[in-house]
Amino acid sequence: MEFPELVRERCSIRAYKPDPVEEEKLAEVLEAARLAPTAGNEQPFQLIVITTAGREAELRRIYNREWFVQPPFVICACGIPEDCAASREPMMRCYIDVAIVMDHLILAATNAGLGTCWIGAFDPQAAREVLGLPRGVEPVAFTPLGYPADGRRPKTRKPLSELVRYERW
């Protein structure tokens, strides 16, 4: 898929088929995340790939939507602030890096015909418990990963004229 089409195609998918995701596609998506840029190339993140089958009830403690556990996988992107050695604001830096990693992952998934949805409104304490996160590992975002069961919706966005200024404020 050409890049302009890819960014038009990506949208939040909130209905999934239970169909399996091919190993090569999962690998492709994770490789895109690995190649994302991070400040100082510190790579202060870990991705947890969670198989949903049999863990639906636990996962719904983290984010209680039926569609969250419909696809074969949920991915949790975690930040490791203490790995942001060079920063005075490690938590913020770490969140920025993880967001870029997640964006790479999501665009690669779209390119592979897979659906995703950024999940930021999850229960962090439930995430810690269900995933056994040690201290110093912060869950930043989740996404389901699987084949979409619904199509792309038209995007509602502000026009560029409301979003871009030139030269100065």
Ligand SMILES: Cc1cc2nc3c(=O)[nH]c(=O)nc-3n(C[C@H](O)[C@H](O)[C@H](O)COP(=O)(O)O)c2cc1C
């Ligand atoms: C940081 C972030 C957190 C989000 N958290 C949630 C969420 O918890 N639940 C949800 O259904 N969508 C969530 N979304 C998806 C947004 O609602 C969605 O991206 C936005 O409405 C634009 O729609 P689109 O992704 O289909 O283009 C989140 C998106 C971002 C970028």
